[in-house]
Structures are given as structure tokens and as C-alpha cells.
Amino acid sequence: MNEAQQQLADTIGELLAQSPLDDEIKNRLLEKMEEIPENLLFRLQDALEREKEELETVAFDIDMFLKDQEKNWQGVVEDQKRIAGEVTDKWVEKLKT
Numbered sequence: 001m002n003e004a005q006q007q008l009a010d011t012i013g014e015l016l017a018q019s020p021l022d023d024e025i026k027n028r029l030l031e032k033m034e035e036i037p038e039n040l041l042f043r044l045q046d047a048l049e050r051e052k053e054e055l056e057t058v059a060f061d062i063d064m065f066l067k068d069q070e071k072n073w074q075g076v077v078e079d080q081k082r083i084a085g086e087v088t089d090k091w092v093e094k095l096k097t
Contacts, residue, residue, distance in 0.1 A: 008041055009033050015048035020055075 012033070016026045029036075029044070036044075 005038070008038075008045065012041060012045050012048065015045065015052060018052060019048055 013030060016029060019026065033041070
């Protein structure tokens, strides 16, 4: 295996380590790496990179959604506290009279 092939194999190995693919599939790919034609290895690398990017994008979107939900709930809680305080104040005033 020449240096370029070794770099490709290393890159694929790193991407496979991060991939949610089944471990059995990962191990088979790693074991047979030298037998797989270079064009298929490049396709595998591209697919794994797209998978990683897509997972990162989805994780980011989920994080933003959760932060937005948390912010919205904090607003609801503050509104409820304010309204409860106003209602309490009105009842206190009514009871005083």
C-alpha cells in the first residue's frame, strides 16, 4: 500500500469510527480494505463524509430547536408568574375592601 492509499485508508478508518454503521460492517470493510478497488474506496469515503456532515447538521438543528423551546418555556413561565402575581394582587385588594 503506497502513501496515498494509506492516507485514504486512515481517513476511511477515522470516518468509520465515527459512523453509526453496524460494527460488523465496519470491521469487514477495514479487514478487506486492501482488496477493495480505489474507486469504491473513494465512494465509501464520500458517503461517510456526507453521513458525518448530515448527522452534524441534524444535531445542530435539534440543538437549536431545543434551545428555542427552552427559551419559549422560560417566557411562558415568566408570563405565568406575572399573571399569577397580578391576580393575587387584585384578590388582595378586593379582600381589603
